[in-house]
Amino acid sequence: MHRARADADVFRAIADPTRRAILDRLRAGPAPVNALAADFEQSRPAISKHLKVLREARLVTEQRLGRERFYQLEPASLQRVAGWIEGYRSFWQKNLAHLKRYLEDT
Numbered sequence: 001m002h003r004a005r006a007d008a009d010v011f012r013a014i015a016d017p018t019r020r021a022i023l024d025r026l027r028a029g030p031a032p033v034n035a036l037a038a039d040f041e042q043s044r045p046a047i048s049k050h051l052k053v054l055r056e057a058r059l060v061t062e063q064r065l066g067r068e069r070f071y072q073l074e075p076a077s078l079q080r081v082a083g084w085i086e087g088y089r090s091f092w093q094k095n096l097a098h099l100k101r102y103l104e105d106t
Helices: 002-014 017-026 033-038 044-056 076-105
Strands: 060-065 068-073
Touching (some): 002 017, 017 033, 017 044, 017 060, 017 068, 044 060, 044 068
Antiparallel strands (some): 060 068
């Protein structure tokens, strides 16, 4: 049950466009929360809430250096999701091939 909960958290985390943008930003490397917040029109507390969701889904880690909090991308959870999605690739390719043949034959 724990694994299903973790996967659900990842899906919930990446469902929000701001959180996806934060993940995209962190692909360039670790960043302090203030720099992340500066990239968005939302308030710093709102960005902190998004970071909390990402942290709980294990998509980012937080490291304190002095008074600064730095966030870093942790892609392992996304790799599990990508693996799950990959299982559907052949399903869709077969179905689209069938649809194409059907449409070409009619």
